[in-house]
Amino acid sequence: MSSGKHFGKGSSKPALPDDGVPRLYSMRFCPYAQRAHLALLAKQVPHHSVYINLTEKPEWLVDVSPLLKVPALQLVAEKGEPSLIESLIIVEYLDEKYPQCPLLPKDPLQRAQDKILVERFSAATAAFYKTLVSDGDINDFWKVADIFESELAKRGTPYFGGSKPGFVDYMIWPWFERLAVLKFAVKERYSFDVKRFAKLNAWIELLLQDKVVKSFFVKPEDHVEFFSTRQAGNANYDLLA
Amino acid sequence: MSSGKHFGKGSSKPALPDDGVPRLYSMRFCPYAQRAHLALLAKQVPHHSVYINLTEKPEWLVDVSPLLKVPALQLVAEKGEPSLIESLIIVEYLDEKYPQCPLLPKDPLQRAQDKILVERFSAATAAFYKTLVSDGDINDFWKVADIFESELAKRGTPYFGGSKPGFVDYMIWPWFERLAVLKFAVKERYSFDVKRFAKLNAWIELLLQDKVVKSFFVKPEDHVEFFSTRQAGNANYDLLA
Numbered sequence: 001m002s003s004g005k006h007f008g009k010g011s012s013k014p015a016l017p018d019d020g021v022p023r024l025y026s027m028r029f030c031p032y033a034q035r036a037h038l039a040l041l042a043k044q045v046p047h048h049s050v051y052i053n054l055t056e057k058p059e060w061l062v063d064v065s066p067l068l069k070v071p072a073l074q075l076v077a078e079k080g081e082p083s084l085i086e087s088l089i090i091v092e093y094l095d096e097k098y099p100q101c102p103l104l105p106k107d108p109l110q111r112a113q114d115k116i117l118v119e120r121f122s123a124a125t126a127a128f129y130k131t132l133v134s135d136g137d138i139n140d141f142w143k144v145a146d147i148f149e150s151e152l153a154k155r156g157t158p159y160f161g162g163s164k165p166g167f168v169d170y171m172i173w174p175w176f177e178r179l180a181v182l183k184f185a186v187k188e189r190y191s192f193d194v195k196r197f198a199k200l201n202a203w204i205e206l207l208l209q210d211k212v213v214k215s216f217f218v219k220p221e222d223h224v225e226f227f228s229t230r231q232a233g234n235a236n237y238d239l240l241a
Numbered sequence: 242m243s244s245g246k247h248f249g250k251g252s253s254k255p256a257l258p259d260d261g262v263p264r265l266y267s268m269r270f271c272p273y274a275q276r277a278h279l280a281l282l283a284k285q286v287p288h289h290s291v292y293i294n295l296t297e298k299p300e301w302l303v304d305v306s307p308l309l310k311v312p313a314l315q316l317v318a319e320k321g322e323p324s325l326i327e328s329l330i331i332v333e334y335l336d337e338k339y340p341q342c343p344l345l346p347k348d349p350l351q352r353a354q355d356k357i358l359v360e361r362f363s364a365a366t367a368a369f370y371k372t373l374v375s376d377g378d379i380n381d382f383w384k385v386a387d388i389f390e391s392e393l394a395k396r397g398t399p400y401f402g403g404s405k406p407g408f409v410d411y412m413i414w415p416w417f418e419r420l421a422v423l424k425f426a427v428k429e430r431y432s433f434d435v436k437r438f439a440k441l442n443a444w445i446e447l448l449l450q451d452k453v454v455k456s457f458f459v460k461p462e463d464h465v466e467f468f469s470t471r472q473a474g475n476a477n478y479d480l481l482a
Contacts, residue, residue, distance in 0.1 A: 115327075115333075
């Protein structure tokens with residue numbers, strides 16, 4: 001992994017070893033990019049991380065991520081060094097390409113059900129974002145969380161993936177890691193109801209101890225600090241560098 | 242397949258044979274539902290189609306599609322008779338469950354690239370919809386079509402799937418089948434530039450002759466008629482029944 005320093009406009013393209021391992025173009029505080037990091041780390045796929053200043057993007061970004069998006073996974077060992085985009089497509093690619101530590105179940109029905117669950121979480125990511133930047137209602141986030149609380153009860157396992165974290169766990173985790181940002185944004189209107197979310201609360205505690213989550217963890221106060229600086233128009237990308 | 246008649250509020254649940262084959266809850270003019278039909282037909286998976294009046298949904302829909310969505314594929318042979326939703330997830334499920342006539346490539350990189358392409362088409366579906374119902378700019382649709390024109394050139398094959406239609410072809414086709422609706426909506430502002438879209442134009446001609454597309458085809462004037470009645474608030478769901 002890189003030092004966590006973000007490359008911006010005017011920067012030189014990072015000199016990476018010619019080792020053929022995938023390069024993940026990312027932003028340290030982006031929850032979608034975090035999905036790709038978690039999958040790479042869970043599956044122990046060697047990779048390089050290159051962090052991008054999304055406010056002032058480096059001129060060379062177009063060469064490695066033609067749509068200027070992050071996350072982008074550049075496959076330098078493949079012909080033409082193509083880049084993959086879209087966090088879920090990147091993660092499914094990694095799960096198919098690197099069979100070790102599978103994230104999605106093998107059974108087609110269970111795979112589809114896990115994908116549907118993550119798709120349903122997009123209502124939560126939308127509510128999260130709206131609550132932060134406009135007049136979104138935080139209850140819309142909790143309503144989606146209800147679905148996940150019920151699902152944990154239905155599955156009867158500590159993780160959505162069973163006895164260990166899997167696709168659903170890692171794909172929704174980034175927003176739970178950022179609950180402090182939600183709290184910071186809505187102040188006294190925030191309330192995480194531990195009775196309503198008893199199972200999710202236990203799940204959060206377990207994931208906070210998960211070695212994959214820990215290896216890419218950002219502390220609540222740092223998430224809040226990044227959010228505050230971004231809201232103020234001077235995002236402190238290098239907060240952790 | 243059913244007669245094409247749509248079940249609405251107050252209707253009795255259709256009596257289907259207890260044969261264990263999947264049941265697709267659909268709406269005859271829904272482009273997303275069409276994706277699931279095309280996959281089922283391409284892969285020759287036996288199934289029942291049940292069409293739903295989306296304006297006045299039948300009370301029993303909740304039993305077969307708990308989120309009241311179409312398309313929903315109910316797997317009556319599976320424990321609990323679960324329903325899958327989200328057109329792309331349904332199609333990927335079918336492709337994994339029924340290996341015959343594969344739609345997605347086997348290679349993880351090519352699979353990811355096909356999925357990214359279909360994901361990029363969502364900008365076209367958004368532009369299509371906005372152009373019909375609000376003040377969308379039809380050029381936003383053509384701009385996405387440019388990507389697909391280039392991609393056909395890059396792949397050097399008549400179909401996105403190679404020598405026959407595959408995942409990308411069938412997943413984007415429903416909107417090309419409905420170009421007449423776009424033309425109807427914008428009148429003289431419509432122009433399909435056959436020079437700009439030479440390859441897409443040839444691709445459209447080929448798909449119009451494809452037996453899968455033909456077996457679920459709706460004529461341009463019928464698409465327009467359905468759109469007009471829906472805009473007028475009295476959608477003629479049973480136009481073809």
